[in-house]
Amino acid sequence: MSELRIAVPRGTLFEGSLDLLDGLGVDTRGVRENDRRLLFEEVGIITMRPSDVPTYVEAGAADLGITGKDVLLEQSERELYELVDLGFGRCTMVLATVAGEDRAAEALRRLGVMRIATKYPRVAARYFLDTGRQAEIVEVKGSVELAPLTGLVEGIVDLTATGTTLSENGLVVREEIAHCTARLIANPVAHKLKAPAIDAILERVHAV
């Protein structure tokens, strides 16, 4: 692994990523013990938020990276290789609205357009375009669940693992858009120039 630098996402995929790296024989104790440090050059790990992983990998600042399919869908124009579905971090991109009568459907019928809050504006826009519905996408950075409860929007497009946060906020899933898991991605140039090292990792990933 020493030859390669891998971008590891902090947040929900952090534990699973480090467990995977443990399985590949990387010593992740230092990473687990220190949540302020970002660069662990001695084991070839850099840590960052999941949505930054494609940025570093595309530019070649990291050879490999682990991030969610949701991030890759949102940043689909990035030039990188998606090598393996790692299987962990399973969750679903959904369209959810307040329980009871579907206000998004009503808005679409009566007003011709529904307002949708999301952290995934491109995924949401593409989904409504593909399904032939007009939607006004409102990008929010924080808790998306708040938006339909306050009348900012009629529905949200968001990622849910268990549905708990949605139901605690009185929201129900109306449509499932995509199933997402953690993916191993690679910089295209590194994939060619460091092929033996990357293939050795892929082999061990498949064996784990």
Next chain:
Amino acid sequence: MVERIPSGTRDVLPDEMRELRLMTDRIRGVFERAGFGEVYTPALEYEATFSRGDGRSAVPEYAAPAYRVFDEQGNVLVLRSDMTVPIARLAATRYTHSEPPLRFSYFAHAYRGVRPQRGQSRELLQAGVELIGAAAPEGTAEALQVLCEALDAAGLETYRVGLGDASLYPSLLEAVGVSPDSRDRILGELVAGDFVGVESELRALGLAADDAELLLRVPRIRGGPDVLEGLTGRVEDAAAGMRAVHALVAPEIAGRIIFDLGLVRSLGYYTGAVFQVYDPAHGVPIGSGGRYDELLAQFGRPLPAVGFALNVERLHIALAGEERGRMAPRER
């Protein structure tokens, strides 16, 4: 108030310009010595020049024309997005009776669309050659030879050249009976670098196990000559073509080649061998090229051809990166 310039464009000031000029002068010397006379074509061309008979773009998707204007008669003109198409036009119209092969080089700007916030260039300087009327493998080997001499002259030391075959994967898919629709989807996933997507598309087709295994394995094959051993069928045919090119180039160039069966490039005019230039000092390819044996026929002079284009700005970044690496070898 500061006057802005369009995103994806930039001013080049004297310090940078001197370095760029030094690089391009050295490369120009290589092209001239190899017999590739420099040409210049108009920045504006008729839109039809960049379209094929069937209305599709003649160029790969990433190089599609992005800027259109009307002339006084209402004709649609485009800012050239590529130099290969204009030079194919030039060769077919100005050299109708010349004995091939024809050799041309260029240092010219191409104009492309950009996505916001991605650091892409609307205007990029390309340095390249087109070798028209020289078939594979000899023509391909000559182009690779000139490519490597140009990179050497520019001062790059650690670059490698990926060599693939644009027709290999499409013909494999066709051979196992994948429908044209699925073929386009799978090739789309492959061009996008989504191996997970390729796998799920293939699985959904319900192919025979060994066909599916082959289609999954082939695009991942890349490396030295040993990766071409033990192949069979169509894959071996493509590998034989690559080996033939490999055998024709000088040993120091052969050592630079990475065989890459997954190198498909986006569609467009490529027909056979394709290549891409990598350098460990830069995260993106710094140049690319390949065979376009059918493009000249569109302009009325069917001749096989091959060429490459280096992105001068990326070459400069890689060169600076290599120099930094040589000064501080531990720093990545």
